[in-house]
Amino acid sequence: KWFKEVMKRGYYISDIFLGFRRVPHFIIAIAKEEQEKRWVIRATIDTYLFSNLVEGVRIGKTGEAYLLNAQGVFQTERRSGGHILEKDPETLQSPARGSEIKTFVQKDARGEKYLYATTWLREKDWLLVVRQERSDAFKTLSTATYLVLLVSLVGGVAIISLAFSLTARIVGRMKQADMDKRSLSEQLIRASRLAELGEMAAGFAHEINNPLQIIRSEQTLIETILSDLKDSGQIKGSKDLVELEESMDQIRLQIDRCARITQSILQFGRQSEPSFEEIDLRAWIPQVTAMISKKASVHGIKLGHEISDHIPRINGDPAQLQQVLINLLNNAMDAVLSRHGTEGGEIIVGAAKKDKGRIVIWVKDNGIGISPENLKNVFRPFFTTKPPGKGTGLGLSVCYGIIENMGGTIEVESEKGVGTTFIITLPAEG
Ligand SMILES: Nc1ncnc2c1ncn2[C@@H]1O[C@H](COP(=O)(O)OP(=O)(O)OP(=O)(O)O)[C@@H](O)[C@H]1O
Ligand SMILES: [Mg+2]
CATH class of the missing domain: 3.30.450 (Beta-Lactamase)
Known part of the structure; x- marks a missing residue:
């Protein structure tokens, strides 16, 4: 009424x-x-x-x-x-x-x-x-x-x-x-659009990123060889050589630029649903480390494996897990380079069964290490100790998100001036 x-x-x-x-x-x-x-x-x-x-x-x-x-x-x-x-x-x-x-x-x-x-x-x-x-x-x-x-x-x-x-x-x-609700739903729509966009872009960036890493190490190799030849007098300093060197600089600059772009797209688009595939770590880890082995050897870094023979398979998104491992390896290379320069750096990637239904993967380096107060912050987005333009501080937060999404954990142990180990625990089949 x-x-x-x-x-x-x-x-x-x-x-x-x-x-x-x-x-x-x-x-x-x-x-x-x-x-x-x-x-x-x-x-x-x-x-x-x-x-x-x-x-x-x-x-x-x-x-x-x-x-x-x-x-x-x-x-x-x-x-x-x-x-x-x-x-x-x-x-x-x-x-x-x-x-x-x-x-x-x-x-x-x-x-x-x-x-x-x-x-x-x-x-x-x-x-x-x-x-x-x-x-x-x-x-x-x-x-x-x-x-x-x-x-x-x-x-x-x-x-x-x-x-x-x-x-x-x-x-x-x-x-x-009502306004709160509306702005919330707008946010949600925006977020889901972003996620869609991010997913698409991430797939694209991921495909670009791998060959880009290879181009980068080849370019570094050419530069090294070039300067070796110059030093040993096998090629004489000439106008052509100067031009060649300038061109090399340009290539390196542009590679960096592409890498930065693809990296940020990858990080941006990481929220995509992971695909689940069976991964055999014994074969898979060397495949991933091979992608950066050239970069490592160019910088005089020893890259080793410690993979247990009896490691159960895991289920996960190989692309995402690869991103995690590459991020950790890149960090490790930065760390050993700033401690040792191009001599004495060592990185070991290991994997083993932990207990029933769980495996661990670790990346251990003998780099500069992390101070106790920084240790608390390394997984935070945008936390970086690297100079502007070098690090975005997103690498580890991305790793954290991916591993969490896979039902695992990622931890870090470090001693300043000694080295750092990142330890990933993941659910496994047996
Ligand atoms: N292996 C390591 N040894 C020493 N310090 C590390 C190591 N890994 C990470 N860190 C520290 O943690 C910080 C955050 O790492 P993260 O990968 O998140 O960002 P970043 O490497 O600085 O930048 P980005 O990876 O986005 O290019 C680094 O700046 C560095 O100070
Ligand atoms: Mg990093």
């Missing part, structure tokens, strides 16, 4: 009723139009507040005010007898709807002559009654009229302003909730 009313008039105020809480209250419902959306706010208001307001009115000794609904049922208590929700035994004259105030004299049930003033509340079909015993009425009729006006104003304003401040608050809160 109230819903129909709200839709028709924009608001609805119920009569007072007790409800299951046995507390007199009424309902205000308001429809609000906002950006093509229609809100209906429904509030239950205990009458305590406005009852006090109306009931508290005193005029002279016997003057009082109360509210009746259209059927003559008390909506507030009457001081001189008359309880809320009971029917008023007297039938009162009331002004026609829309007209102002009616004043009259009428005998009440006890035979007492009362001076009455009645008016309909503007927003609700409640009759505001102000009455006073005739004998007590020192006041002129016009004063009573004045009072009725005042009370009706106070009462009406109180109800309406209460209703509106309440609904405004509720509307505000709902709008906020």
Whole structure:
């Protein structure tokens, strides 16, 4: 019923009723139009507040005010007898709807002559009654009229302003909730689009990245050979040689640039669902290390394997796992290079069965090591100790995400000036 009313008039105020809480209250419902959306706010208001307001009115000794609904049922208590929700035994004259105030004299049930003033509340079909015993009425009729006006104003304003401040608050809160929801769903849409895009780009970047790494090591090799030949005097410094060297610099620069781009795309797009394939680590690890073995040998780094013969197969995404291993190996190479230069660096990649259903893979280096305070942060995105342009600080956070996704863990042990070991634990078949 109230819903129909709200839709028709924009608001609805119920009569007072007790409800299951046995507390007199009424309902205000308001429809609000906002950006093509229609809100209906429904509030239950205990009458305590406005009852006090109306009931508290005193005029002279016997003057009082109360509210009746259209059927003559008390909506507030009457001081001189008359309880809320009971029917008023007297039938009162009331002004026609829309007209102002009616004043009259009428005998009440006890035979007492009362001076009455009645008016309909503007927003609700409640009759505001102000009455006073005739004998007590020192006041002129016009004063009573004045009072009725005042009370009706106070009462009406109180109800309406209460209703509106309440609904405004509720509307505000709902709008906020709606905005939060909308921005959340926008975020979700954006995130899923990004994920899609990222997945696509990552696949692409991944394919580009591997040959790029090979190009890079070949280029470094050419540079090394070139400078060896120059040093040994097998080729003489000439204009052509200078040009060749400049061209080599350019190639290296552009390779770096491509590598940076593909790397960041890879890291960006890593949230893709992993594919699950059976991986035999005995064959797979050497395949991956082979990709960087040239770079390692160019820099004089010894790259070794310690793979147990009896290692169970694992299930995982080979592309993602490869990214993890390459990231760890790149870090290790950086670490040994900054400690040893091109002589004395050593990296070992190992794998073994840990216990039932688990294997470990480790990457151990004898590089600069990590200080205890940095050790806490190495997996954090964008944590890097490398100069700007060299490291993004994403490598290890990417590793962490991938391994976690595979149901494994990645840990690090390190001693400054001695070396570092990254240990990956993964679920395995046997
Ligand atoms: N094997 C290691 N030895 C010493 N320090 C390491 C090693 N691996 C990582 N670190 C430290 O952890 C930091 C974070 O590594 P991470 O791979 O996340 O980022 P990055 O290598 O600096 O940059 P990016 O990998 O994005 O190019 C490194 O900057 C380095 O200080
Ligand atoms: Mg790194």
